[in-house]
Amino acid sequence: MIDPTLLQGRGMTSQRTRDRLAARLRDEGITDPRVLEVMRTVPRHIFVDEALASRSYDDTALPIGHGQTISQPYIVARMTELLTEQGLPERVLEIGTGSGYQAAVLAQLGVQVYTIERIKALSEQARERFRALKLWNIRARYGDGSNGWPQYAPYDGIVLTAAPEAVPQALFEQLAPGGRMVAPVGDANRQELVIFERADEGIVRRVDSEVSFVPMLGGEQ
Numbered sequence: 065m066i067d068p069t070l071l072q073g074r075g076m077t078s079q080r081t082r083d084r085l086a087a088r089l090r091d092e093g094i095t096d097p098r099v100l101e102v103m104r105t106v107p108r109h110i111f112v113d114e115a116l117a118s119r120s121y122d123d124t125a126l127p128i129g130h131g132q133t134i135s136q137p138y139i140v141a142r143m144t145e146l147l148t149e150q151g152l153p154e155r156v157l158e159i160g161t162g163s164g165y166q167a168a169v170l171a172q173l174g175v176q177v178y179t180i181e182r183i184k185a186l187s188e189q190a191r192e193r194f195r196a197l198k199l200w201n202i203r204a205r206y207g208d209g210s211n212g213w214p215q216y217a218p219y220d221g222i223v224l225t226a227a228p229e230a231v232p233q234a235l236f237e238q239l240a241p242g243g244r245m246v247a248p249v250g251d252a253n254r255q256e257l258v259i260f261e262r263a264d265e266g267i268v269r270r271v272d273s274e275v276s277f278v279p280m281l282g283g284e285q
């Protein structure tokens with residue numbers, strides 16, 4: 065959990081803007097009070113370049129370099145809500161660390177997070193941010209996440225923040241019984257945010273909404 069004293073000083077200035085962001089997310093349909101509180105707490109400006117800090121609480125995706133983006137806060141909140149609506153998962157695997165913001169949001173909820181990023185510079189930068197915020201419940205590594213992270217499997221939750229055309233089988237195999245995966249699935253023309261659940265009868269699939277994510281690369285994609 066983020067030490068509250070770390071949110072003083074530079075962070076204090078943005079507390080009001082974070083409050084406004086949380087209010088906006090509520091207006092847009094985010095209802096889970098735990099998720100709204102965590103969106104109010106995690107300092108998104110730490111996860112973007114200083115030059116973009118003034119826009120860091122806008123409800124929009126922003127560039128983080130290397131052709132990648134930090135996801136729109138609404139999407140981060142919605143994916144978090146979908147992952148946690150049946151109760152807080154103990155362990156979540158994230159594919160696509162990017163800036164580290166989604167991982168920080170989950171960690172701040174008290175989840176043990178495992179996150180993989182295929183761009184080394186982004187992975188290293190995110191790890192520095194986790195250290196600076198003392199988010200010790202995030203384990204991050206550089207590499208291709210298409211094969212998941214078998215060493216710590218199974219996971220109660222899996223979240224993909226880059227879109228495959230089809231979810232790699234290895235990720236289904238690493239989902240615990242009763243576990244839930246939230247993933248954007250599709251190509252550049254059309255993607256859907258899909259919730260997969262490992263039920264007794266097999267994988268149950270339901271579509272939440274249309275979304276737009278960067279493609280998941282690597283593996284057989």
Ligand code: SAM
Pocket residue numbers: 132133134135159160161162163164165166167180181182183186207208209210225226277278279280281282283
């Ligand atoms: N969760 C991120 C955040 O909060 O900033 C947003 C991530 S960005 C939309 C998607 C990320 O997925 C990019 O950084 C990209 O490099 C990464 N990515 C794409 N394919 C991947 C793969 N096969 N394994 C690991 N990371 C991947």
